[in-house]
Amino acid sequence: MNDHIVKSFDQDLAELDRLVAEMGGLAENLLAxxxxxxxRRDPGLAERAIASDRTIDLLERQIQERAIVMIARRQPLANDLRHVMTVLKIASDLERIGDLAKNIAKRAMAxxxxxxxxxxxxxxxxxCELAHQQLKDVLDALGTRDIAKALAVWHGDQRLDDLYNSVFRELLTYMMEDPRNIGLCTHLLFGAKNIERIGDHTTNIAENVHYLVTGTMLTDDRPKGEEAAPVLFGAAN
Amino acid sequence: MNDHIVKSFDQDLAELDRLVAEMGGLAENLLAxxxxxxxRRDPGLAERAIASDRTIDLLERQIQERAIVMIARRQPLANDLRHVMTVLKIASDLERIGDLAKNIAKRAMAxxxxxxxxxxxxxxxxxCELAHQQLKDVLDALGTRDIAKALAVWHGDQRLDDLYNSVFRELLTYMMEDPRNIGLCTHLLFGAKNIERIGDHTTNIAENVHYLVTGTMLTDDRPKGEEAAPVLFGAAN
Structure with a gap:
């Protein structure tokens, strides 16, 4: 492999990073x-937010295509290959975050x-505020390869999980108090669950930033498994 | 590339296929x-089901590791590379199905x-019955490379979405009738949502089986986008 090819591969990687940063920015805006x-009960804004998820999906596909071409043409060695695979995983988490934020927009319309x-x-x-801040922080950590910030995000997910459990209980009480609240609160319950899952994907990204920078995986014991059932009525989580 | 290496690559692919089939069988059992x-309100069975998801996760990681090693060592050309990437996607959907089924088991405990x-x-x-049948069918389609069966699964997801919308409405009426139903029905609502999403991942697998066999993608207009908000109170979906 000569210098020219090595340089081009680095350029390809930089371009992948740029595309992922663009996806991240769009996902952040979509969530907000x-x-x-x-x-604001603003169906027009909801509709524009829903439409913007399409761009996020297209960017992910573009990243996947580029990554496959890079792997096939450049035949990178194990380390570079793992870098490309990690970028693919981050893109996949951002795509899921976009989907989940889009669902909140759909519920806003409903x-x-x-x-x-x-x-x-x-x-x-x-x-939402907390999840948005976590997402912003992890994207900063990704852009600046800041492990400390990535770790802070990773630990911070616990606060979001705690908040989810409180909100969940609070919504149930509104439903019990007045059956007319059930329709809206059901949407809000699903919205809360979507945000909790956005937090889990943000945590995944934090793990992958850590891996990108250090080459080692964080432990498997994440702050909380994705899609865990809420603590309810003293039952097992 | 000599015959020996080519043959080994095919063996590697066959081994990947075997591992994916194993994951699929486990996911199917976990859902059931x-x-x-x-x-049966059987917390012991729920606990065993939850534990079995760990094996599914480990299998996915094993498949990812093998795929990376295959790509790095064998440097497959574009077609073989796409095959490996497709298997990775199927494994990722099965892992998600395992997670979602595990959540139903957690709710069973709760x-x-x-x-x-x-x-x-x-x-x-x-x-559950319908989702289980769809999953079984798509795994058969994958094992026998049966496009017709994959397409039937792809179209069949609409029935699951329709059923989800009915169940969703039905559960809301139970909640409105009697506030004592709210706790259980909330768990059931999330369970129904999990199954609807299992259907979406099953649909993804059907698309990837189609791609594996034909080399072409099914249209982007899937029967239904993952995680769509339910139709409720005549609101937009």
Whole structure:
């Protein structure tokens, strides 16, 4: 392999990194817009947010295609190959985050005509803010290869899980108090679950940033497994 | 590349296929056990089902490691590379199916002490049966490279989505009728959502079987996007 090819491979990697950063920025905006749409009951904003997920999906496909071409043409050795595979995993998590944020936007459309008290939505608002901050931080950590920041995000997911459990319980009480809240609260329950899962994918990205920089995996004991059942009625988690 | 190496690559591919089939069988059993545990309120069975997901995760990691080694050592050309990438995608969908089925088992544990009427669980039972059959069919299609069967699964996901929408509405009515149903029904709502998503991953596998056999992608317009919000109160989907 001569210098020219080595340099080109690095350029290809840099281009992959740029595309992933672009995906990340779009996912961050989508999440922010989805919650604004829910909060303001703004179906127009929800619709624009939903449409933007398409671009995220296309970017992921573009990253996958480029990665396959890179692997096939350049035949990178194990280390570079693992770098490419890690970028693919990060892109896949961002694509899932986009999907989940899009679902929140869809729920915003579904409830835009609902006039139940605004108070019901506050808990979800806190979750969104925290999830958005975590996503922003992990993208910064990725851009600057900052392990400390990635680790902080990884640990921070526990707060989001705790908040999810509180919001979950709170929503159940609204449902029990007044059956007219059940429709809206069901949407909010699913929205809260989506945000909790966005947190899990953000945690995955933090693990992969750590792997990119250090070459070693974080332990398997993540702050919390994806899609865990909520603690409810004292039952096992 | 000499014959010996070419033959070994095919052997490697066959071994990957075998591992994926093993994952598929485990995911199928996990789904069946998770629902039995929910139906019989059997926390012991739920616990065994949850534990079996660990094996599925380990198999996926094993498949990923082997695939990376295959790509790095054999440096396959574009077609073989796409085959390996497709197997990786199928393994990733099976891993997600395992996770989602595990969540149903976790909910089975959470509600095992609940004594609400059994009738509430019937809709979810139908969904489980259908999702299980779809998963079984797509694994058969994968094993026998049967495009017609893969396409039937792909189209069949619509029935599961329709059933999800019915069950969703039915569960809401139970919640509105009697607040004591809210706790159990919330678990069942999430369970139904998990099964709907299992259907989406099964659909992904059907697309990848089609791709493996024909080399062409099915259209992007899948029967239904993953994680779509349910139709509710006449709102947009």
């Amino acid at each position: 817009d989805a919650f604004s749409a829910l909060e 409830v835009s005509g609902d006039n139940r008290p605004r108070q019901l939505i506050n808990g979800l608002g806190h979750m | 056990d998770a629902f039995s545990a929910l139906e 509600v095992s002490g609940d004594n609400r009427p059994r009738q509430l669980i019937n809709g979810l039972g139908h969904m």
